[in-house]
Amino acid sequence: MAGNNCMCQEIGVLVFPCSGSSDVGELSDRVGRKIAKCGQAKMFCLAGIGAHISGMIESVKSAKRIIAIDGCPVSCAKKTLEHAGFQVEEYSLKNLGFEKGKTNVTDENVQKAAALITGGKVEKNISDSSSCCTA
Amino acid sequence: MKIEILGVGCPKCKQLTANAEAVLKELGICAEISKVTDIVKITEYGVMMTPALVVDGKIVSAGKVLNKDEIKKIISK
Numbered sequence: 718m719a720g721n722n723c724m725c726q727e728i729g730v731l732v733f734p735c736s737g738s739s740d741v742g743e744l745s746d747r748v749g750r751k752i753a754k755c756g757q758a759k760m761f762c763l764a765g766i767g768a769h770i771s772g773m774i775e776s777v778k779s780a781k782r783i784i785a786i787d788g789c790p791v792s793c794a795k796k797t798l799e800h801a802g803f804q805v806e807e808y809s810l811k812n813l814g815f816e817k818g819k820t821n822v823t824d825e826n827v828q829k830a831a832a833l834i835t836g837g838k839v840e841k842n843i844s845d846s847s848s849c850c851t852a
Numbered sequence: 853m854k855i856e857i858l859g860v861g862c863p864k865c866k867q868l869t870a871n872a873e874a875v876l877k878e879l880g881i882c883a884e885i886s887k888v889t890d891i892v893k894i895t896e897y898g899v900m901m902t903p904a905l906v907v908d909g910k911i912v913s914a915g916k917v918l919n920k921d922e923i924k925k926i927i928s929k
Contacts, residue, residue, distance in 0.1 A: 723862050723902075724859070724860065724891070724894065724900065724901055724902040725859065725862050725864045725902050725903060728901055728915055765898060770898035771910060771911040772897040772898030772899035772900070772904065772911045772914060773898045773900060775899070775904065775913055775914035775915070776898075776899055776900040776901040776904075776914040776915050778914070779901055779914065779915030779916055
């Protein structure tokens with residue numbers, strides 16, 4: 718029966734981090750989770766798109782906006798989504814000032830990148846996780 | 853033809869079911885329509901948004917209440 722588990726809410730923004738193995742890949746993953754936790758987007762599985770899981774592909778088609786967070790200029794997240802036929806808005810962490818191999822994956826950097834991607838909608842205060850979003 | 857409607861039973865799922873049933877009736881197609889309401893089974897399909905329409909085991913739509921014309925196009929393929 719329909720209830721709290723209903724999955725029919727409209728998809729607004731979907732975020733796909735590349736979740737790569739490098740420091741910036743890890744950062745992308747944590748930033749994606751941060752943005753999702755703050756309610757700015759819903760995080761989705763890039764692997765499911767790469768695997769052509771039809772249920773996931775069809776689910777993504779109903780999104781209003783698709784954001785890829787790529788750790789480095791190889792742009793795996795963006796390219797994976799484009800291969801599946803989606804138009805993507807890409808945020809490259811390199812362009813946001815995070816260099817591959819030289820980035821510490823800290824709460825501060827997660828917060829900084831998330832704020833840059835969301836246009837400041839993720840609050841700067843990282844000490845209070847219960848108030849991670851602006852009004 | 854086998855048609856499955858994935859959804860936990862909200863009005864959107866019911867509307868999609870009704871639209872699918874109406875299309876089958878209009879086209880005179882004898883097909884089995886079943887509803888999958890178990891959220892675990894739904895996610896096993898890879899579907900993250902409901903309602904979803906599955907035709908002969910293939911997911912053809914998710915997160916949308918297809919209207920009758922859209923369903924007709926899919927079924928007629």
